[in-house]
Every structure is written in C-alpha cells, then in structure tokens.
Amino acid sequence: MKSFTYERAGSPQEAAAAAERTQGAKFIAGGTNLLDLMKLEIETPAHLIDVNGLSLDKIEATDDGGLRIGALVRNTDLAADQRVRRDYGVLSRALLAGASGQLRNRATTAGNLLQRTRCPYFYDTNQPCNKRQPGSGCSAIGGFNRGLAILGASDACIATHPSDMAVAMRALDATIETVRANGEARQIPIADFYRAPGDTPHLENVLMPGELITAAVLPKPVGGVQAYRKVRDRSSYAFALISVAAIVQKDGSGRVALGGVAHKPWRVEAAEGALPRGAKAAAEPLLAGAKTSKENAFKRPLVERTLAAVLTQARS
Amino acid sequence: MSRSGNFETTRRDVLVAGAMTVVATSTTSKAGAQVRGPAGNAGKSSPVGDGPLSKVSMTINGSRRDFELDTRTTLLDALREHAHLTGTKKGCDHGQCGACTVLLDGHRINSCLTLAVMHEGDSVTTIEGLGRPDHLHELQAAFVKHDGYQCGYCTSGQICSAVGVLDEIRAGIPSHVSADLTVAPQLSPEELRERMSGNICRCGAYCNIVDAISEVAGRKA
Numbered sequence: 018m019k020s021f022t023y024e025r026a027g028s029p030q031e032a033a034a035a036a037e038r039t040q041g042a043k044f045i046a047g048g049t050n051l052l053d054l055m056k057l058e059i060e061t062p063a064h065l066i067d068v069n070g071l072s073l074d075k076i077e078a079t080d081d082g083g084l085r086i087g088a089l090v091r092n093t094d095l096a097a098d099q100r101v102r103r104d105y106g107v108l109s110r111a112l113l114a115g116a117s118g119q120l121r122n123r124a125t126t127a128g129n130l131l132q133r134t135r136c137p138y139f140y141d142t143n144q145p146c147n148k149r150q151p152g153s154g155c156s157a158i159g160g161f162n163r164g165l166a167i168l169g170a171s172d173a174c175i176a177t178h179p180s181d182m183a184v185a186m187r188a189l190d191a192t193i194e195t196v197r198a199n200g201e202a203r204q205i206p207i208a209d210f211y212r213a214p215g216d217t218p219h220l221e222n223v224l225m226p227g228e229l230i231t232a233a234v235l236p237k238p239v240g241g242v243q244a245y246r247k248v249r250d251r252s253s254y255a256f257a258l259i260s261v262a263a264i265v266q267k268d269g270s271g272r273v274a275l276g277g278v279a280h281k282p283w284r285v286e287a288a289e290g291a292l293p294r295g296a297k298a299a300a301e302p303l304l305a306g307a308k309t310s311k312e313n314a315f316k317r318p319l320v321e322r323t324l325a326a327v328l329t330q331a332r333s
Numbered sequence: 334m335s336r337s338g339n340f341e342t343t344r345r346d347v348l349v350a351g352a353m354t355v356v357a358t359s360t361t362s363k364a365g366a367q368v369r370g371p372a373g374n375a376g377k378s379s380p381v382g383d384g385p386l387s388k389v390s391m392t393i394n395g396s397r398r399d400f401e402l403d404t405r406t407t408l409l410d411a412l413r414e415h416a417h418l419t420g421t422k423k424g425c426d427h428g429q430c431g432a433c434t435v436l437l438d439g440h441r442i443n444s445c446l447t448l449a450v451m452h453e454g455d456s457v458t459t460i461e462g463l464g465r466p467d468h469l470h471e472l473q474a475a476f477v478k479h480d481g482y483q484c485g486y487c488t489s490g491q492i493c494s495a496v497g498v499l500d501e502i503r504a505g506i507p508s509h510v511s512a513d514l515t516v517a518p519q520l521s522p523e524e525l526r527e528r529m530s531g532n533i534c535r536c537g538a539y540c541n542i543v544d545a546i547s548e549v550a551g552r553k554a
Contacts, residue, residue: 018405020383020384020385020403020404020405021384021385021404021405022385022404023385023387023404023448023450025453045448045451047447048446048447048448048451049428049443049446049447052407052445052446052447052448053427053428053446056426056427065404065448067450067451069451093440093501093506096506096507097504097505097506097507102507102514102515103514103515106514109507109514110509110514113507113508113509113511114509116531117428117431117530117531117532118441118494118497118498118501118528118529118530118531119428119431119434119441119442119443119494119497119531120428120443120446120531122437122440122441122442122497123437123442123443123446123447252527253509253526253527253530254530254531
C-alpha cells in the first residue's frame, strides 16, 4: 500500500473543501472496497479524509412521505430498518443479497453507490485496463468476460457495476444528494448519476472533484409486490451474474431494473410498458442492443427467465 | 502468552523462526532484489518503511490501548503486530475469508478492511476478550464439543462472527433467506449458514460449525 496522510473531517462541507484543495485526496467511510483496492495499489490516494465522524448516519422521513438515508447509514442498518422492510422491500432484499454480514456492518450507503467494478482485469495490475489506466486497452474484450456487461458497454470497457443496492434504488427512483466545497448542494436523480463508459471508463459518475454524497432520498412508497432476485455462481456471498429488481402492481404494471449486465443499473421505459404482457414481452426492449460474447451470451436468456420467475412470484 | 523466564516455545515462535530463516536465505541468494518472504503478500500489504504516523487510542478487550501507527496499519495488523493479540488471524487480507473477524462496538466486522486510525475511542473485542482457556465463552466450548474445526485457523473468526450472528438474530435483523421481512427471523440452520457465509473454512467443518452455533442459539432462544 502506498503511504498517505490522514485527517478526520468535522463537517460535510469541510470534508468537501479538504478534498478539493488536496491533490490525490479521497474520502473514506466503511473502507471495505477502497482499502481492498489500496492494498493492490489500484487505488493510491495521497490523502484520506475520514468522514465517519460526520452526522450522516440517520434515516429520516421526508416532508413528501419518503425517506432520506444518510450517506453513512451502514448496509445492515438500512436493510433492517422497519420502514424500509415495510415500504421499500426491494431495497432491503437487494442489500441482504450483497456481500457478507461483516461487510454489511461496515459498508455505507454512499460507498455502496461508489463501488468499483469487480472485472478481473481491473483487479489484475499486470493487464491493460482502460478503467484503471486510461488508454492502456481492455483485456476483458476477447478475454475472460463471462461475468461482464452485455448492455451499454463500449469498445473501451465492458465492466459491470457490482452494487445490488443501486439496482433497487434505480427501481425506486432514488435521488442522490451531495455537497461541494463552496457549500452548494445538488440533487442528482440516480438515473443520471452513472456515466456510460464510452471512451472514458475511468469516469464512472457525474460527481465533481471534491463533491461529497450526503444522502440518498427515496420518494414516497409506491406499494406493489417488491422483489430482488439475484443469480450467482454460489448461493451466498458472491457478485451477481445478473439480478432483477422488480416492483409489480396488482394490474400487472410495474418497474424493472437489472444488475450485472451493464456499467450501471439498467432500466428501460419501453420494457415497463410491456410488463403486463409478461417476461418475454418485457425482456425484448430491456435487452435491445445487447452485445454478447460467446462467454456471456447466457445472460440474455437468463434475464428473461429470471424476470419470468420474479413475475410469477409477484403474482402468486 | 508468557515468554519471560523460561524456554517455553510456542507454535508461533517456531513459525516465526522458520520464516526468518527462509527470508535470510532468499536475501542471500537474491541480493539487491526485493524480498517477499513466506508471509505471502505481507510485503505489499503490511506497512514497511517510513509513512506518516498517526496517534490513536481504543479499548481492546476492556483495556485502553494507545498507539502511534503508520496510517496504513489496518486494525488487523494493529491487533496482531502492535497489541500482540495474535488470536485474530490474517487469511486473505481482502475481506473474503472472515478469519480476521472481530467485534467493533459489538458488531462483527472484517478487521483487515479498516484502518486502525479510524477507530479512535472505539471498543474492539477479539477472541482473547471473549473467553479464557480456563473460562471458555459458550461458543468456544460448543466448537470444542462439536469439533467445529480441523486446522483451527479460521476458528477465532468463526466464533467472533457467530457471536455477532446471534446478536443480529436477537435484534431482529433479517437475512437473504428470511422468508418474510416483516416478522422476526428464525434460528434455523439455513439462516445460520447464510449469515455465516462470510467465514470460509478450508477444512470444510461447516456441518459441525452449524451444530455448535445451533446448540448455543437453542440455549438462548
């Protein structure tokens, strides 16, 4: 691990100001992803700003009937919150499908949104990777890419976003709140939060340098049957091959977001219009433009079948 | 562990001495090359050389401890190398195996994926703080009774994790296999297996581990 200096921030704005003025600074909260990457020298911050002392660890009701989830709320606490379990079951289920008990006790809401990909070539510092080292090439294209993206990828990168939580938040239309060094606050709909990889896969979201996530806000509950189905190589403690977050209403309408298929949670408006006609009808627009390799072509039928299973579960 | 005044040799002493011998040999044979000893990736992940220092005080197993550490020092390395509490094990050092599991303010975490300097004022409980050889924690006794291990390397992590699991079930925290999110979770083997999935046992003692935890859980239910 490269050496770094360390400070504890006193307020969100102070943290953002420190990050903006210090070359190579990064925030650290749970650290469960960042320290893993620092040990491999994939992340090499010169300065760490510890944000754990900021009072961003509460889940509060909003004026319009939703929930404001502080950036530092731990994954376990969010999944176990009675309001989340009752009104946003898809979120609770997605969180519980991710990582291990130890990691969920430490990992935070904001950190979960900002997880880096688990593409094996991003992790292997001996291999070219445009995300880790811009311009070096992509080893995953034509390589071992069974777990990688089939939608929204580019010739520069086919990495997937590894979060389960973000997929549920996409289905719930969450908004991400941030603060910058000058005190300016922003609300970013999660639909606009992640960037397409394009030619710049190292830029993963729309946050500005030094900008700090302070909360994720859920709109008022939409009801329906909520489910998160994650398909993986073992029954626990593994990243998704694909996942389906769904909210299905009595009349068959609803929302669907996919995980494990793209650089961000994947949601398509036209697919939701087709949802009352069943999984096959919805999967077609959901997977429109999919580009598969020999290794990950299985993801296409797997999405349709998993969606069918979720819809059956929702209607039973 | 008492080392003064006698010639008692522990398994750890032998391992350390063995490691030193191999390092010395490889240094001689590859003069000038970077030496990575048999401690595996420790050469990369353990802080070496000069890095910024930071002071931190925490309570470990009920006693206050003050450290001045290279900022890179993980909580795991602080416990093992600085507090000399070697019951907590370093397995993968990347949060994948659970051997380093300790309780932080009562909650189980991977001590390898958190920096020691981030724990000013926190309270850490390691396997040494749960029970003593002459007064075992009930989970330690149950692991012995049910043979919940073979080599034992993962055991301290398994037991610290199991303490956390039973507290989490008692607190009503659901899991991936809980059928209904709105009711209290059950104490079934299926629940225990899911909740313990962050602790890997290469010897494959899982059945006995589940038996040991189930027995203690049943006593408390």
